[in-house]
Amino acid sequence: MSDTSAPTSTRADELNTTRPQKAVPTGPGLDRQLQRWLPWGVAALLAVFYAAVSIRRHVELLTSAYDLGIYDQAVRSYSHFSLPYNSVQSAHFDVLGDHFSPVLALLAPLYWIHDSPTTLLAAQAVLIAVAVVPLMRWAHRSIGLGAALVVGLGYGLSFGVANAVTFDFHEVAFAAPLIAFAAVALGEGRLTAAVAWAAPLVLVKEDLGLTVAVVGLLVAWRGRRMLGLLTAAGGALGAALAVLVIIPGMNPLGHNNHASKFGTSILHQFTILLSPDIKILTLVFLLAPTVFLAIRSPIIALAVPTVLWRFLATDPNYWGNQFHYSLILMPVIFAAFIDVLRRRNPAPRRIFLLASALVTVYLVPQNGFAQAFTSGLWHTSEATSQVRALLARIPSGTTVAASNQLLPQLSQRDHVTLIGRTPLDVSQPAYIISETQNVGFPLGTDGQNAWLADARSHGYRDIGTAGSVVLLARN
Structure with missing residues (x-):
């Protein structure tokens, strides 16, 4: 019996050597x-x-x-x-x-x-x-x-x-x-x-x-x-x-x-x-x-x-x-x-x-x-709600000049330009919405407020505020 079983074992071993070797074998289940x-x-x-x-x-x-x-x-x-x-x-x-x-x-x-x-x-x-x-x-x-x-x-x-x-x-x-x-x-x-x-x-x-x-x-x-x-x-x-x-x-x-x-x-x-x-x-x-x-x-x-x-x-x-x-x-x-x-x-x-x-x-x-x-990301603050209410006052389909942080809120419904990138006399927006504090790209706080002052001198008037955000409309 030992003679008849030995070849079977050898064939099994030979078959095993033909299988691809993996670092960690994976089971069928x-x-x-x-x-x-x-x-x-x-x-x-x-x-x-x-x-x-x-x-x-x-x-x-x-x-x-x-x-x-x-x-x-x-x-x-x-x-x-x-x-x-x-x-x-x-x-x-x-x-x-x-x-x-x-x-x-x-x-x-x-x-x-x-x-x-x-x-x-x-x-x-x-x-x-x-x-x-x-x-x-x-x-x-x-x-x-x-x-x-x-x-x-x-x-x-x-x-x-x-x-x-x-x-x-x-x-x-x-x-x-x-x-x-x-x-x-x-x-x-x-x-x-x-x-x-x-x-x-x-x-x-x-x-x-x-x-x-x-x-x-x-x-x-x-x-x-x-x-x-x-x-x-x-x-x-x-x-x-x-x-x-x-x-x-x-x-x-x-x-x-x-x-x-x-x-x-x-x-x-x-x-x-x-x-x-x-x-x-x-x-x-x-x-x-x-x-x-x-x-x-x-x-x-x-x-x-x-x-x-x-x-x-x-x-x-x-x-x-x-x-x-x-x-x-x-x-x-x-x-x-x-x-x-x-x-x-x-x-x-x-x-x-x-x-x-x-x-x-x-x-x-x-x-x-x-x-x-942090809880701040998952709960809308009162300040954010007020800014959103101010954004809602801008009609759909109009032209707007917006600051960097506010522009994406309007881009799907209005023609929006970025304050500081397109000259006011070129864009001539119907509305302007902007932060006035802690402004970053592209103008910084002083530059942004100077831009807003120039807009007011060219016929834009303030029609709403929400914290440090102002909304202006063209006369």
Whole structure:
């Protein structure tokens, strides 16, 4: 009997050796279902959370003309089968002359259903949340359920995501899922899929062609030389065309407004690449959730173009952790984290995952999501209600000059210009509504009040106030 049973055992062993080996075997039951559906469940919860936070910010008058008002008008123009014009940056300004983001046209059908800035905020919430799906699936397949949860919540609550969700709407929301799927495909060796996911980035924003180029170089390095080099060339060419040809051609002034933000000497900019210290702090915030392991993966190269242009720029707004500029880096960081972790032994891997989770929890109160845990965001104050009542006095379909914080409240129903961007004698609005205290962009408090005084001298009269907000009408 021993002779007859031995070959059976050998054949079984031979069959086992032909099966693909995985770092963590997955069972046919619950674990497999979790791999398939848990990432989508987490994405759905994150999308609801993101949408709730951003829409409540809009209700509480915390959104702004730059940039929600701009993109609201641009997408509305697309929904009317027009070029993406807006009257925020200047009268009849084509958004394609500022940033090359034709992907925004994909949102136009949503405006046929619900024409509102909140539609953009909800769409952004979904796009950013979907990026968690490939990251969690890869972490689960290659490491395990615990890793998937740590990575999912690490990405979902990261400062790059938080500061994008809590700052209006931006076109780079489309880049988050594309980069996540591309990075995971690279990590898994699905090189054609990586190129397919990365290629549309050239239509999201002009600089992202350089990210496509890096994807191409990594594909070439992995052995698909022709595919990789063609992708790299296509990405670089796409970025060059957008920056040097398309944007200046669509800009009414005939140049790229952002070119001046990079100084005149690139060599000098490289000498201050990590100066001032805020740039180093940004790198720390980026890498800390991965316990700095992400830098050991080739996938981290996808972050290089974005980090370089931000740190080479002369505009301090690009250097730090505020605003939306780190959003597209978060999928890269966490994909690189997974790539390194899956090669580690289980014991140190658990320590790194625990450390990552602790860093995530520690950083949440310091990022944009901190406001989600305060009662002020979820309860409308009397002051806000009074301003909303003042806004309601402005008729629909009229012309209005509004301050930065109030413009998005009117952009869906009126023709609105931004105070300080379009001269009063050009816009000639029927109404003016503005804050008079703690005014920021673009004029500041003194400049805003001087502008209002000039308007009064040209025939506008005060017809209402709500705290520090004034409403003027043309005689």
